[in-house]
Each structure stands twice: as structure tokens, then as C-alpha cells.
Amino acid sequence: MNEIIEILKEFEGIGTKAAKKIFFEILTNQSKKDKLIKVISEISEKFSFCERCFYYKKENYCDFCDQKKRNQNQMCVVSYLTDAQKISESNYNGLIHVLNGEINLPKNIQPENLKIAQLFDRISTDMEIILALNLTFEGEVTANYLGARLKSKCKNITRIARGIPLGGVLDYIDNDTIDDAILNRKSIKEEE
Structure with missing residues (x-):
């Protein structure tokens, strides 16, 4: 069990607690176990890296x-x-x-x-x-x-341009982002 939990922790964003939850969920739920086996098999059979662009x-x-x-x-x-x-x-x-x-x-x-x-x-x-x-x-x-x-x-x-994201509120934006947004500004005529 500990070995499997350690393998699960190797995935980015998964800590010990989450790894244990995943382990027990797979152990106790046959349907989820079967789905996971199918997905891993499909990834292995159908997906690979492009040797040219690495996508x-x-x-x-x-x-x-x-x-x-x-x-x-x-x-x-x-x-x-x-x-x-x-x-x-x-x-x-x-x-x-x-x-x-x-x-x-x-x-x-x-x-x-x-x-x-x-x-x-x-x-x-x-x-x-x-x-x-x-x-x-x-x-x-x-x-x-x-x-x-x-x-x-x-x-x-x-x-790529840097600046304030859509929906961003100036009050919550840091000074460097505001500086980049002003520096990378566009003319209103360019947007039409």
C-alpha cells in the first residue's frame, strides 16, 4: 500500500492525504478501478509524444x-x-x-x-x-x-502580451502587472 501511495504522490498536486484517498477509492470501488484501468490502457495505446514539436x-x-x-x-x-x-x-x-x-x-x-x-x-x-x-x-x-x-x-x-486579465479589478492587481498592462497597451483603433 505504501509503495502505491508513494507512486500516486509523484503526480503533481497530489500529497499524502490525497494519495491515500485515491488508493482507498480505487480499492473499494470496482467501477472506478475498471474505469482507471481502461483510461490508462487507452493512454498507453492511443497517445504518444510528437517527435517534432513535443506536443x-x-x-x-x-x-x-x-x-x-x-x-x-x-x-x-x-x-x-x-x-x-x-x-x-x-x-x-x-x-x-x-x-x-x-x-x-x-x-x-x-x-x-x-x-x-x-x-x-x-x-x-x-x-x-x-x-x-x-x-x-x-x-x-x-x-x-x-x-x-x-x-x-x-x-x-x-x-505574448502581459497585463490585466479579463475580469481583473485594478485594486487587486500588483504593480508589476499594472506596469506591464500600461506598457503593452493597444490603441482603441487597433481593436476595431
């Missing part, structure tokens, strides 16, 4: 690489698979590249530990690279590193 493929089809209608001259670079999933749910119509992490020197995650070499293999001078990295210290370090290395290798390098 996932379902039944050997990648929503980004295998969809020819996508803009082949625009590539959005993200840190994690979950970020790519969020981009796929938006109206973005270009390519994607998942780095599988961010530069983090204290944790010994160097640029060579990420999918940066594979990114450089995919880009051309005609492309716009959109850096959609997290607004964390590690995300900023990674964006700055990529920005410096990409300058001469592609047509344009951009960052």
Missing part, C-alpha cells in the same frame, strides 16, 4: 504538425505540454514547440536539458517565433536566452 499525438496524429492549414511561418514556443494544450484551445493557427521545461540553474536545468536544439532545427529565416513562456523568473531567463540566440535565425521574435 502529444493521438493515434499517431499531431494537431499542430499534421494539420496543413496551419500557418507554417509562425511558431509559438511554450514551456510545458499543458501550456501547448492551452494554446491549442485558443484561436492560434500556427505551429507549436514545447521545450519540456525552463532554464533553472539552481535545479541544474540547463538549456541543453530542454528541447532547444530541436527548436533550432525547425526554424527558418521566414518565421515569426512567438515566445509564450511563463511570467516567472525561470520563464524570463528562458525567454531572454532564446531571444538572444534567435535574433539572426528568424524574421521576427515576439512575446
Whole structure:
């Protein structure tokens, strides 16, 4: 039992208490156990990583690489698979590249530990690279590193806009976010 609980705790966001609850729920509920076995089997059989963009493929089809209608001259670079999933749910119509992490020197995650070499293999001078990295210290370090290395290798390098989220109330927003929102403001004419 303890070994299974330790394995469950390896999943992000699951602590000891939640792992124990999951274990006992699976142990005592045959229907949930059967569903879990089916889901894990389906993931193993139908899903894999795309060797090109490092997003996932379902039944050997990648929503980004295998969809020819996508803009082949625009590539959005993200840190994690979950970020790519969020981009796929938006109206973005270009390519994607998942780095599988961010530069983090204290944790010994160097640029060579990420999918940066594979990114450089995919880009051309005609492309716009959109850096959609997290607004964390590690995300900023990674964006700055990529920005410096990409300058001469592609047509344009951009960052996603930062600022106040939809529904955000100024009274609850920190000063850095307000500064970014003012800096990245748009003309009302641009929105029409």
C-alpha cells in the first residue's frame, strides 16, 4: 500500500492525504478501478509524444504538425505540454514547440536539458517565433536566452502580451502587472 501511495504522490498536486484517498477509492470501488484501468490502457495505446514539436499525438496524429492549414511561418514556443494544450484551445493557427521545461540553474536545468536544439532545427529565416513562456523568473531567463540566440535565425521574435486579465479589478492587481498592462497597451483603433 505504501509503495502505491508513494507512486500516486509523484503526480503533481497530489500529497499524502490525497494519495491515500485515491488508493482507498480505487480499492473499494470496482467501477472506478475498471474505469482507471481502461483510461490508462487507452493512454498507453492511443497517445504518444510528437517527435517534432513535443506536443502529444493521438493515434499517431499531431494537431499542430499534421494539420496543413496551419500557418507554417509562425511558431509559438511554450514551456510545458499543458501550456501547448492551452494554446491549442485558443484561436492560434500556427505551429507549436514545447521545450519540456525552463532554464533553472539552481535545479541544474540547463538549456541543453530542454528541447532547444530541436527548436533550432525547425526554424527558418521566414518565421515569426512567438515566445509564450511563463511570467516567472525561470520563464524570463528562458525567454531572454532564446531571444538572444534567435535574433539572426528568424524574421521576427515576439512575446505574448502581459497585463490585466479579463475580469481583473485594478485594486487587486500588483504593480508589476499594472506596469506591464500600461506598457503593452493597444490603441482603441487597433481593436476595431
